[in-house]
Amino acid sequence: MSIGGGAWTAALTPLKDDLTIDLDAAGEHCRWLLANGAAGVVVLGTTGEANSFSLEERKALIAHLARSGLPGERVIVGTGCCSAPETIALTRAALDAGYANVLMLPPFYYKGVSDDGLFAAYARAIEGVGSSALRVLIYDIPPQTGFALSVDLLRRLRDAFPETVVGVKNSSGDWSAMEAALKALPGFQVFAGSEQFLLPTLRGGGPGCISALANITSKQLGVLGAGWRDDGADALQEAATARRAALSKFPTIAALKEVMAARTGRAQWRNIRPPLMPLSGDQRAALHATASELELSL
Amino acid sequence: MSIGGGAWTAALTPLKDDLTIDLDAAGEHCRWLLANGAAGVVVLGTTGEANSFSLEERKALIAHLARSGLPGERVIVGTGCCSAPETIALTRAALDAGYANVLMLPPFYYKGVSDDGLFAAYARAIEGVGSSALRVLIYDIPPQTGFALSVDLLRRLRDAFPETVVGVKNSSGDWSAMEAALKALPGFQVFAGSEQFLLPTLRGGGPGCISALANITSKQLGVLGAGWRDDGADALQEAATARRAALSKFPTIAALKEVMAARTGRAQWRNIRPPLMPLSGDQRAALHATASELELSL
Numbered sequence: 389m390s391i392g393g394g395a396w397t398a399a400l401t402p403l404k405d406d407l408t409i410d411l412d413a414a415g416e417h418c419r420w421l422l423a424n425g426a427a428g429v430v431v432l433g434t435t436g437e438a439n440s441f442s443l444e445e446r447k448a449l450i451a452h453l454a455r456s457g458l459p460g461e462r463v464i465v466g467t468g469c470c471s472a473p474e475t476i477a478l479t480r481a482a483l484d485a486g487y488a489n490v491l492m493l494p495p496f497y498y499k500g501v502s503d504d505g506l507f508a509a510y511a512r513a514i515e516g517v518g519s520s521a522l523r524v525l526i527y528d529i530p531p532q533t534g535f536a537l538s539v540d541l542l543r544r545l546r547d548a549f550p551e552t553v554v555g556v557k558n559s560s561g562d563w564s565a566m567e568a569a570l571k572a573l574p575g576f577q578v579f580a581g582s583e584q585f586l587l588p589t590l591r592g593g594g595p596g597c598i599s600a601l602a603n604i605t606s607k608q609l610g611v612l613g614a615g616w617r618d619d620g621a622d623a624l625q626e627a628a629t630a631r632r633a634a635l636s637k638f639p640t641i642a643a644l645k646e647v648m649a650a651r652t653g654r655a656q657w658r659n660i661r662p663p664l665m666p667l668s669g670d671q672r673a674a675l676h677a678t679a680s681e682l683e684l685s686l
Numbered sequence: 687m688s689i690g691g692g693a694w695t696a697a698l699t700p701l702k703d704d705l706t707i708d709l710d711a712a713g714e715h716c717r718w719l720l721a722n723g724a725a726g727v728v729v730l731g732t733t734g735e736a737n738s739f740s741l742e743e744r745k746a747l748i749a750h751l752a753r754s755g756l757p758g759e760r761v762i763v764g765t766g767c768c769s770a771p772e773t774i775a776l777t778r779a780a781l782d783a784g785y786a787n788v789l790m791l792p793p794f795y796y797k798g799v800s801d802d803g804l805f806a807a808y809a810r811a812i813e814g815v816g817s818s819a820l821r822v823l824i825y826d827i828p829p830q831t832g833f834a835l836s837v838d839l840l841r842r843l844r845d846a847f848p849e850t851v852v853g854v855k856n857s858s859g860d861w862s863a864m865e866a867a868l869k870a871l872p873g874f875q876v877f878a879g880s881e882q883f884l885l886p887t888l889r890g891g892g893p894g895c896i897s898a899l900a901n902i903t904s905k906q907l908g909v910l911g912a913g914w915r916d917d918g919a920d921a922l923q924e925a926a927t928a929r930r931a932a933l934s935k936f937p938t939i940a941a942l943k944e945v946m947a948a949r950t951g952r953a954q955w956r957n958i959r960p961p962l963m964p965l966s967g968d969q970r971a972a973l974h975a976t977a978s979e980l981e982l983s984l
Binding site: 434439440441442443444445470471472473474477494495496497498499500501502504505506508509512531532534639661662663664665 | 732737738739740741742743768769770771772775792793794795796797798799800802803804806807810829830832937959960961962963
């Protein structure tokens with residue numbers, strides 16, 4: 389069984405003023421996204437500041453989203469930690485909550501590691517979870533981990549766990565890497581890690597994208613994800629790419645939280661865990677000017 | 687109060703065949719190091735594979751070392767995690783066990799973060815622990831984290847927490863960075879992250895080094911650490927630097943574990959957590975040849 393295609397949102401995690409997770413606001417934001425164009429939500433990914441939260445905080449968020457009724461087929465949970473026991477515990481917590489789709493970072497502390505070592509780490513995690521329900525997207529995000537995952541590693545993992553390792557999220561920002569994976573591994577779900585590559589990915593046989601900016605542009609991306617075979621698709625992609633380029637001068641997560649604060653009138657949306665920081669006053673003014681030029685509602 | 691100077695060992699963590707920590711062997715290894723030239727042991731650092739263990743596994747190791755009588759003034763515990771709650775919990779566990787000296791990684795998932803963000807992260811952790819007994823070495827290890835810590839950040843942390851932030855371990859491998867910190871921050875304990883810079887660090891007013899290779903060369907480094915003002919110091923440093931250069935062609939942690947296996951006759955010493963892997967047969971043969979040339983006892 390595969391994971392649904394389209395334009396997914398890598399959901400932000402709203403925080404209270406004491407920087408703990410605002411569970412109610414998190415559930416509300418995810419529901420709003422699902423009702424406003426998002427094919428689904430990835431929670432506890434990079435945009436969701438997952439690694440800034442303890443294992444217990446992440447488990448509590450997963451359990452809350454399940455209780456609030458967020459449907460399993462429209463959720464992917466980030467569960468990859470540096471340590472295998474924690475990756476296993478978090479993945480089990482997702483499964484127990486009814487979320488069988490997970491996005492799994494490789495253990496990311498050590499660099500220069502071998503494909504054998506990365507294969508062993510993923511195998512240990514998947515076998516440790518030991519569930520036939522599990523569906524794993526491998527998370528390839530060189531800007532954060534410091535290393536790229538090879539197509540050969542992806543193939544080995546798919547071949548070893550054909551029912552479980554169903555795809556990859558490629559956040560390299562490098563289309564040639566996504567294209568190589570799409571061509572080498574037909575049927576493997578190669579999600580682009582940004583909406584910048586949504587149309588090329590869909591045309592290349594991929595399922596879609598998982599996008600941070602979709603927190604504030606889910607409607608527009610939903611139209612493109614659903615209508616990518618239509619005449620206006622190229623223009624929609626160009627607009628999405630232009631938005632991304634214009635917003636790329638701001639720190640992504642803080643900028644998205646600033647837009648959410650402006651849109652909802654809730655100042656708490658600006659809360660973010662160090663080492664990330666809210667936008668400065670100057671950045672905030674510049675962002676509002678940019679958003680206005682882009683005709684993004686605030 | 688400062689941390690003791692000299693040549694410290696970044697202790698390996700011995701594992702059982704199921705890749706759980708061999709607590710007894712860990713205590714034994716630390717005691718052996720302290721009795722054989724090590725000024726002290728840093729446990730749960732990079733060499734100790736800290737980030738491959740869960741919070742609970744790390745706490746269990748800390749508690750075991752305390753129960754086994756490893757003295758507080760000769761131990762530094764690595765406690766820096768990606769998330770503030772886990773850094774705080776682990777640091778408290780170290781303090782509760784009688785280990786007031788900790789080596790604290792910055793939150794290392796996000797890159798391109800600001801000094802303000804890193805300052806806020808460290809401040810949050812230190813204030814969260816809230817103990818006047820705590821002594822923090824900041825852990826600056828760009829090869830693993832992907833970013834270097836500025837002298838200005840170190841100064842801000844020292845000035846904000848003068849009784850607590852006592853120094854830094856600089857594992858950049860770049861002498862100019864260590865020299866800059868030594869010159870800019872007199873009295874701040876700038877430990878070199880490798881024995882390659884032990885003598886220059888001591889001559890520059892620093893306290894010493896924290897070395898991975900000291901797991902297998904603690905005696906030789908102990909002589910240099912104690913006798914660095916003596917005539918033979920340069921020759922001892924040259925020998926240490928030559929050993930390091932010769933061993934640098936092997937993956938460090940796996941190579942050190944291989945030497946320990948050969949020395950002790952305990953094959954379990956080769957166990958290592960993925961993504962790290964034991965040496966291959968070819969690497970093992972090459973390492974034994976190198977060790978023989980270096981006259982390292984096996």
